[in-house]
Amino acid sequence: MTHLVLDRLTRRFPGAAQAAVAGISLELPKGALLALLGPSGCGKTTTLRMIAGLEKPDEGRVLVAGRDVTALPPHRRNMGVVFQSYALFPHMSAAGNVAFGLEMRGVARAERAERVRQALALVGLEELAARRPRQLSGGQQQRVALARALAIQPDLLLLDEPLSALDAKLREGVRDEIRALQQRVGATTVFVTHDQTEALAMADLVAVMNQGRVEQLASPEEVFERPATRFVATFVGRAARLSGQVEAPGTIRCGEALLRAAETPATGAVEIFIRPHHVRPVAAAENLLPARVLRRTYTGEVVSLECETPAGRLLAELPGGVPEARATAGDTLSLGFAAADLRVFPA
Amino acid sequence: MRPGILLRLFAALGYTLLLSPVVVVAAISFSAGDFLTFPPPGFSLRWYQQLFSSGELMAALRNSAVLAVVVAVVALLVGAPASYAIARLEFPGRDALAGLLAAPLLLPTLVLGLALLLALQPLRLAATWPGLVLAHSMVAIPFATRIMTTAFTAVPRDLEEAAWTLGATPLRAALRVTLPIAAPGAVAAGALCFLVSFDETVISLFLVGPRLSTLPVEMFRYAENRTDPLVAALAMALIFVALAVVLLVERLVGFQRALGRE
Structure with missing residues (x-):
């Protein structure tokens, strides 16, 4: 069942000669993980931000579960976003960060505490609930960010280069953890990365992007074995x-x-x-x-x-x-x- | 690298030049004599006693303190939203607004004082609390805006975006995320506004009246007519208040950091 639809999504930044995102259309089934893969400046992050509502498209639509959300502001979209910097609130504890989205939704205190505990347990950080972000390692911060995004039971999980700030040693483990978690929770996910290994290892579908366009949208095997364009053939593998x-x-x-x-x-x-x-x-x-x-x-x-x-x-x-x-x-x-x-x- | 001997000598000289008048005033404030002379003929606390028993000066001190607190609050209430708008929002006339808010800093206070008198007199606001609050706020708001704009700009934008995606309206995100993180800036801005108002003399000279006066104005008048060391004791009182505010800020912001930022 199709869950996310991007319909000719376009974004031109004022003063730029070329559209940052030039009419992207794609469909993503429920529960699947889509990797937006491409070099920096290919428009993958802009696409993610348009899905989240943080960037307004100049043309095109975003549909989630059949509903057109293009005109909705981010706070009414119910999307869990993990930012590249994690964007944890430094003045709140890990639990406070995870509780924030629930508080904004008016979830009662008792239920909130329980759901925060569950979300932190999901990423294995129950013991560190009282810590401030600064007292956590990079990997732990990343998991708090993930728990915070998942606690609101989002319609879509959006990850912007979630591994890029981690040590190379950690990256592979966290990658597999995120994938396992995503499958366990069944969250339909869009994942932005410039790392082909990450994209191939994690995704159900890979959209290889270049200059604001999708060059190929296919399974990791298909992208690797049968690149559709010269760009894909050179960029991947x-x-x-x-x-x-x-x-x-x-x-x-x-x-x-x-x-x-x-x-x-x-x-x-x-x-x-x-x-x-x-x-x-x-x-x-x-x-x-x-x-x-x-x-x-x-x-x-x-x-x-x-x-x-x-x-x-x-x-x-x-x-x-x-x-x-x-x-x-x-x-x-x-x-x-x-x-x-x-x-x-x-x- | 340790600073060289020459640089340290130079710094010592600078501090000596800056602080020696204070030392002289401090010494005179403890004088036992009747005149502003240095070195004082003997030491006593008589001028402090006289200061604290002077009804007029104590009333003026109270006025100044109350006025400074109110002005600091007003400046923050006006300055914080304005700074947030300048730091975060994009709207036509943003640069003009920033310029307008800084404008009172560029005018000589003498001109500003006269203009305020001319504007407030017909409204019967001269020599009243609202008039003084308004006048002092005009001078304090640019300081509040400048500091708060810097503080808001320093808060990473993606924190606010994260709050939005978690369901916070822009207003709630600003109040729950951006403002608390910028709080040390607000404390510093409030303290500076307090001091700007507490020390403001020129504009006050135009706007005070027999029933409502401020400490710097009274001090100025006193020094005009009298030559006894009371004015030195008064100066020490002003310095003490400023020092207390600075220490308080250090304490508060340091405290905040310890709690919230590390």
Whole structure:
């Protein structure tokens, strides 16, 4: 069941040449987690702020559970927001912060205390209820912010880069915690991030954004394996980029080699993306190229080989155990990849 | 890095220059003699006794204290919302409002005093409490606005936004989140307004009357006509009040920090 609808949402900041958000439309099912993924300045935070009502769209609508909330001020939207800075009230205790939203809703004192306790228990911070934000670690502050947003039983949970202020060590754990919590509570969630790993690991749906537009809206697997545009292919994950010319549909001339691809434009110059993990040392494949190893990078679990082929430079990522992973600079291998694994875009 | 010997000498010289008159006045206030002479011929508390038994001066001290408290409250009540608007809201004429609120600071107080007399006389407000409160507030409000605008601007905007998303109307968010966090600024602003009013002399000179006078005005008049050390004792009383207010602020704001901000 569709819970959140963005309908041609647009925001132009005065004086800016380009719209910060240029007509975004998407739908999100109830209970799902959507990641807005993109580089800084792509409009992802502006989109989140428009959903929360903190920014007024110039055009378009926001619908929650079928209701048009575009004209509502933030205090009447019932959305739980976790800010990048957490925005905890420094003059209130953790419990006071969590109670604030309930107090604003006129929840009676006794029920309020119980719901505050539950919300803090949900994030495992019952014991620290009396602490002020300054007396809490970054991770604890983050969980208070999450408890505060969830305590009001929001129609939507909105997270603005909630992990960016945390230590790299903490980030992965908190990421999984947020995801588990979100699924347990069943909160429909929009999550803003510039970190593809975060987006891929947490989201049910990823919207890859660039210059105010959604380049691709799909599952994490789809975004990673089948990027819809050149931008998505470069922004998400690593890939070797080759340039070529379509000779016939399905066949591309690439340097001295001919490559077969599942989907190509009918004609013209193209850019080809090949993910390193799709490149394998094999004897037979739809595309088979002799490759000379230029550089070998050992990272434990995988070995990256940068190779020179007749089609251009290829990156291959091999599991540490396979015999080919022992190749060193100067060695020659036979590398193959499937036609379906090539992503081809008009250059 | 420790400051060099030269800088420390320079600072010591500065302090000596600034504080030596106070030391002289303090010494004279304890004089046993009948005239404003330094060094005093002997020491006594007679001028303090005389000061505290002078009905006129004590009445003026009371007036000044009450007036200063009322002015501080009025200045905060006017200054806080105005500062909030200047710091947070976007509306046409915002810069004009900020300029208007600061304008009394730019006028010579002599001009302001005369203008206020001319304006208040026909309204029968000269030499009345409302008239004095109005006049002193005009001078105090710019100080309150300046300090409170800085205090409000220093409160991160996303705290207020967070309050909105949690269901607080803009007014409640301002009262429950922004104002308490800006409270030390309000305390400082209130104290400064108190002192501005308590020490205000020139405008008061135009507006006081035989039945309602303030301490600085009485002190001025006394010094005009008499040359005994009473005026030194009076000066010490003024300094003591100012010092007490400053200490109170330090105590209050420090207290607030300990409770709310750390």
